Amino acid sequence: MNFGLAIGISPPSNWRYRKVWEAVRNRALPELPLHFRSTIQIGGIHATEIYTFGAALSAAIEEEVVRTLNSLREVWDGERTFPNAQFVRQPQRFPDVLLIDEGQDQIIFGIELKSWYLLAKEGEPSFRFTATPSACAPADLLVIVPWTLSFAVAGAPIVLEPYTESARYVAEYRNTGGKWYDRQQTTLLFAHQRARNRIPKAESASQIRLRMTQDGTLDASHESAS
Numbered sequence: 528m529n530f531g532l533a534i535g536i537s538p539p540s541n542w543r544y545r546k547v548w549e550a551v552r553n554r555a556l557p558e559l560p561l562h563f564r565s566t567i568q569i570g571g572i573h574a575t576e577i578y579t580f581g582a583a584l585s586a587a588i589e590e591e592v593v594r595t596l597n598s599l600r601e602v603w604d605g606e607r608t609f610p611n612a613q614f615v616r617q618p619q620r621f622p623d624v625l626l627i628d629e630g631q632d633q634i635i636f637g638i639e640l641k642s643w644y645l646l647a648k649e650g651e652p653s654f655r656f657t658a659t660p661s662a663c664a665p666a667d668l669l670v671i672v673p674w675t676l677s678f679a680v681a682g683a684p685i686v687l688e689p690y691t692e693s694a695r696y697v698a699e700y701r702n703t704g705g706k707w708y709d710r711q712q713t714t715l716l717f718a719h720q721r722a723r724n725r726i727p728k729a730e731s732a733s734q735i736r737l738r739m740t741q742d743g744t745l746d747a748s749h750e751s752a753s
Contacts, residue, residue, distance in 0.1 A: 536665055538665045547603050547609065548635075551603045556592075558599060559591070559672070560686050562591070565684050567583060567587060568683055569682065577680065580684075590616060612626060615627060621658055622637030622667055623637075638670055641671045641672070642673075643674070656694075656697060670690070671690040672687075675687075
């Protein structure tokens, strides 16, 4: 899905992993709903409390994305150009998922995953994306995975086709006061505020948080990892 938004940032066209990146973004990730499996069952709670299962589901989504993408190697590397490339999850770190090439001992790109409950009460979800632009590589992706329950307010979680965008593009758009949405095609809204500073790429999410200052703006601070 692309709701009329131009992709302002992408890796160079001559990048050796460019075809893999395009295949993951445009072909593999959209297939996530077809392969998603969850053993979680939700029932017997008030509809307004379902969102509290978001943390557990987020972890399940991360695991499923890694499993699904690795199982879809024929989609993103059908010619086995990079036989040692594989997706790995890194919990509590940014980004959530990495595609690494063990043969070259390098990170190819990362995927930051955000789950969004379709019946959430929030009118303008921020998706809790607080990474600064400098923490995002040009090929890094922000993937928002909408989810609901098989029986609306009970049952097993099911996911819909994810929304995918350049992570750095979203971070820069947020920092410059951008607010993107398409009234006709989606109700996904990006709540925004200006950030005044940037910080170097960090190894954990706790190091790239933005804090509210006294004048009501957002300021990037380099926090020590817990």
